[in-house]
Amino acid sequence: MTSTYTGLIKNLEYLKLKQMITHLDDVIDFINTNNLSFVDGLTKLTAHEIDFKEANMIRSMVKVGAFPHTKEIKDFDFDFQPSINQQQILDFTTLRFIEAQENLVFLGPSGVGKTHLATSIGIAAAKKRYSTYFIKCHDLLQQLKKARLENRLDARLKHFTKYKLLIIDELGYLPINKDDSKLFFQLIDMRYEKKSTILTTNINFNNWDEVFYDAVIANAILDRILHHAHIISISGKSYRLKDHFKKEGE
Numbered sequence: 001m002t003s004t005y006t007g008l009i010k011n012l013e014y015l016k017l018k019q020m021i022t023h024l025d026d027v028i029d030f031i032n033t034n035n036l037s038f039v040d041g042l043t044k045l046t047a048h049e050i051d052f053k054e055a056n057m058i059r060s061m062v063k064v065g066a067f068p069h070t071k072e073i074k075d076f077d078f079d080f081q082p083s084i085n086q087q088q089i090l091d092f093t094t095l096r097f098i099e100a101q102e103n104l105v106f107l108g109p110s111g112v113g114k115t116h117l118a119t120s121i122g123i124a125a126a127k128k129r130y131s132t133y134f135i136k137c138h139d140l141l142q143q144l145k146k147a148r149l150e151n152r153l154d155a156r157l158k159h160f161t162k163y164k165l166l167i168i169d170e171l172g173y174l175p176i177n178k179d180d181s182k183l184f185f186q187l188i189d190m191r192y193e194k195k196s197t198i199l200t201t202n203i204n205f206n207n208w209d210e211v212f213y214d215a216v217i218a219n220a221i222l223d224r225i226l227h228h229a230h231i232i233s234i235s236g237k238s239y240r241l242k243d244h245f246k247k248e249g250e
């Protein structure tokens with residue numbers, strides 16, 4: 001008996017099934033105590049290995065996403081921001097909008113939770129194995145500009161087009177010149193009706209021609225983003241200043 005047990009461990013080691021080795025004794029005890037079959041035991045044992053592999057995969061998807069933090073929807077205080085429809089946000093985390101190639105635009109002043117919500121939805125997508133990437137608008141444009149200088153713009157645009165979900169944070173915080181606006185348009189146009197994009201911005205749509213310095217380009221970008229989009233307009237107080245407000249009220 002001991003020798004077959006040792007032999008089994010050796011086999012599992014050879015097959016690199018570490019989790020099955022770790023849980024072998026527990027599972028043997030469990031099936032003996034509950035009088036379960038060989039199939040039940042093996043199912044339970046392999047489930048340990050699968051759970052571990054899945055957890056690793058999710059961790060690496062989240063890492064690849066380059067999120068600024070790992071805050072999730074459960075960490076968001078909806079009571080603090082009553083202008084947000086909680087059910088609508090929860091619906092976004094079901095990722096229906098990705099299947100429908102729709103966009104989300106979080107619009108509002110600084111500190112109201114735009115980046116937090118965009119990140120939470122991105123993490124939910126990464127956990128469900130949708131290829132997801134988070135990038136600040138300014139960094140995205142820097143990368144595209146560099147690629148253009150190095151004659152590899154097409155490849156870079158294709159790279160950013162392949163993500164099922166691209167989160168572009170802080171559109172409009174820094175001005176964008178005409179050439180960069182065209183790069184931004186190219187990317188939005190390539191993703192249009194194929195992939196979902198989440199945008200966060202503090203600029204109302206009727207002021208976008210000031211951000212892009214050109215009303216024609218601004219309109220072309222807006223047209224494509226808003227054609228299939230959910231707009232989440234947040235009009236509340238800054239969460240960053242909430243303790244400050246509390247102190248003032250005391």
Ligand SMILES: Nc1ncnc2c1ncn2[C@@H]1O[C@H](COP(=O)(O)OP(=O)(O)O)[C@@H](O)[C@H]1O
Pocket residue numbers: 071075076077078080081108109110111112113114115116117200239240
């Ligand atoms: N309603 C909220 N509940 C919990 N944390 C929040 C809430 N709103 C904002 N925060 C936190 O406050 C900080 C600022 O929010 P952030 O999403 O970066 O704002 P924005 O992108 O709109 O400027 C972050 O640390 C975020 O996690």
Ligand SMILES: [Mg+2]
Pocket residue numbers: 114115116169170200
């Ligand atoms: Mg932000």
